[in-house]
Amino acid sequence: MFLVRLVYTSSITEGVTESDIQNILDTARNNNTAEDITGVLLFSKNRFLQCLEGSRSNVNKVYHNIVNDNRHSEIVLLDYSEVYEREFADWSMGYIPEMAITRPLTLKYSENASFEPYKMSGSSAHKLLLSLSKTVTVV
DSSP: OOEEEEEEEEEEOTTOOHHHHHHHHHHHHHHHHHHTOEEEEEEETTEEEEEEEEEHHHHHHHHHHHHTOTTEEEEEEEEEEEOSSOSSTTOSSEEEOGGGOOHHHHHHHSSSSSOOGGGSOHHHHHHHHHHHHHHSOOO
16 A cells, blocks of 8 residues: 555634644544554644645545544645655654744745645645644644
């Protein structure tokens, strides 16, 4: 089975709470461990930016669940690529807190310094997550 990386962005639906975000993380960590999925999630300004890595069938299954999760809206697939290694192998679902986003790092991968993942290419979104994971504490 091929190893793939999927990067998507979405917005939270109205009424989603901080407790719901924690539930998403807890569920992802449990399910991803069982399915050998790794990745990282950034939540900022009511938007998710997430990277998932694993076998094609398992990543597809997780993404299908996300698309059908009513806590997500405006889901956009930014990148889907076959890869030869994982870059987030240390985390079943690492979490980058909102405060970790810096204007200079966002500007490096975006057209401006404001975090707007819908205006990012898949490659830029992936590189932003990778850079953040190397410069901040991922929980």
